[in-house]
Amino acid sequence: MGEAVAAREPAHAEGASARVAQQDFMLRMWVIDQLGLDDTDSDWSPEALASDTLDTLTFTSAQAAGLAEGWRDLPIEQIRELRSHKNLTTHLGSLVRYLAPSPVHERLVAWTATRPLLP
Numbered sequence: 001m002g003e004a005v006a007a008r009e010p011a012h013a014e015g016a017s018a019r020v021a022q023q024d025f026m027l028r029m030w031v032i033d034q035l036g037l038d039d040t041d042s043d044w045s046p047e048a049l050a051s052d053t054l055d056t057l058t059f060t061s062a063q064a065a066g067l068a069e070g071w072r073d074l075p076i077e078q079i080r081e082l083r084s085h086k087n088l089t090t091h092l093g094s095l096v097r098y099l100a101p102s103p104v105h106e107r108l109v110a111w112t113a114t115r116p117l118l119p
Contacts, residue, residue, distance in 0.1 A: 018084045021056050025049065029091035032098065046098035050108055053095070056088055061110040068117040079119055086118035 028049050038044040059067070064085055071079055089111045096112060099105040 015080065015084060018056075018088060022087045022090065025053055025088065025091050029094050033094055037098070046095055047104070049091075049095060050099060050104050053088065053092070054104065054107060057085055057111075059085060061107065061114040065114045065117055068114070068119070071119045082118045086115055089115050 028043060031044055032046060032049070035044075037046065042048040058081065064082060067074060067078060067082060071082055074082075092108050092112050092115070096105060096108050099108065
């Protein structure tokens with residue numbers, strides 16, 4: 001699905017890879033929610049989705065929260081990056097329910113608290 005959207009956009013379009021990643025994360029979360037876990041395919045693993053999500057983020061939740069305090073005064077590129085982080089973490093409210101307590105779980109919980117602060 002995300003590939004079809006990306007194919008319609010110019011290769012140089014800003015945020016194209018973030019949009020594809022966000023669509024991928026949302027699709028994977030939907031499959032996990034609707035069809036359940038599949039231990040035979042890592043695409044449908046909550047742990048893999050958590051890891052993939054964290055790997056795409058360039059800020060920590062603390063950094064993003066700090067920048068969000070005065071986001072209106074930031075350069076447009078940083079505002080876009082914060083907005084991208086908000087989009088890339090849309091699925092975390094559902095995802096954290098599938099994860100056992102761990103450092104990764106705690107990082108995702110921190111992101112769920114930070115996400116509403118982002119532009």
